[in-house]
Amino acid sequence: MLAAPALSAASFSAIRELIRAVAGIAMTPEKEELVKARLASRLRELKLSAYEEYLERVKTDRVELSNMVDVLTTNKTSFFREPQHFDYLVQTVFPIWKAERRPRQIWSAGCSSGEEPYTLSMLLQAHLPTLEVRILATDLSLRVLTRAKAARYTEAVVQDVPSELRRKYLRHVPGEGTFQVAPEVTSRVSFARLNLMGDWPMKGPFDLILCRNVMIYFTDDTRTMLAQRYAALLSERGVLMIGHAESLASLEQPLRLIKPAIYAR
Ligand SMILES: C[S@@+](CC[C@H](N)C(=O)[O-])C[C@H]1O[C@@H](n2cnc3c(N)ncnc32)[C@H](O)[C@@H]1O
Structure with missing residues (x-):
């Protein structure tokens, strides 16, 4: 070379x-x-x-x-990355959604190749199969969005999915050694290209926003601006999850920390 x-x-x-x-x-x-x-x-x-x-x-x-x-840009991601967030959803948030039974909206901002929104969708399918929940998944990179929409992952990548969910929601593609995410999981996820630095066409409100391992690359000013914009789009009692290596502490923004890397309005 x-x-x-x-x-x-x-x-x-x-x-x-x-x-x-x-x-x-x-x-x-x-x-x-x-x-x-x-x-x-x-x-x-x-x-x-x-x-x-x-x-x-x-x-x-x-x-x-x-x-x-x-x-x-760095697109590193995985299924069930930072599992504490998903434990919190299953144990604390989903029971409330189940009891209140109204449609919900989730935004995965900086979704990379799709593992994050599909993790959410598998858990919804497993725990709240009849509740109407839409997931908007956005990223700046067209390359990762193409992979996300294909919803096909190698055997090494799907190792992070717990075996019961793997059995239910990932179909082995014969002769390829890859796995296709099942339609009941992909169907509630919509992918779109969106630069977080630009205009956001969606109105919300979102019950849950994940912006994990994205803001780590931004300046404090950009992080502050984003946290304020996320707060404005969250529903009452809506939740924002950021990466565990990230923090909104010391930034001027209205959300309060309720658990490590989890904020609420
Ligand atoms: C490290 S990945 C994180 C993926 C996933 N959220 C996770 O935690 O596993 C960061 C993603 O943020 C995206 N990104 C970086 N800057 C962005 C911007 N200005 N607008 C939208 N997405 C951006 C990158 O393309 C990349 O896919």
Whole structure:
């Protein structure tokens, strides 16, 4: 493989500025090698020989700008990631929903390749099969949304699903070694592209919003702005879940912490 071209300080700084403006992501100077390596693949694909040419290209090419954001963002996710959140839902939130029996709306903001919304949907199917609950799942990256909509995962990925739910809601695809999420689980999830930094067309209110392991890459100002916007979209007694490595403490926002990484209006 060819070595990546040199990345000047000015170009690295321009790339950092662009990714912050487009996606809200604050990249530290330590990310220089990572940026260089990941964008080198885009340069090769486009047959460009310098990052400066690439920067010129993304100024006018929206598709390539989206590719750039794709390769520079982290999409790591898994089924039942941070299981304390799902335990809380099953033990505390679902019994209330079951008793009140009205339609509910959930938003998985920054859903990556779909494991998070499908985890929610499997649990709903298992615990509240007749309740009307819709899940909106959004992400900035078209690449992960395509994978999410396909709803097909490798054997290694589905290992995180408890065996009983795996048996019920994941169908083995013969000859492929992959698993397809069952229609009763996929049907309550709608995927859409949405940049959290832009306008939000949905009105809510949402009974539950998950924005987990997304805000970790944002500045405090962006986190504050997002927490305020989430609070405005939550129903009364609505819940916001963030990643356990994230915090809203010290930010000016109206939600109160009720459990680690769980906030309520
Ligand atoms: C690390 S994944 C987290 C996935 C899942 N929520 C979880 O906790 O497993 C972060 C996701 O946030 C998305 N993301 C980053 N910046 C975004 C933005 N400005 N708007 C929408 N999504 C964004 C990325 O594309 C990525 O798929």
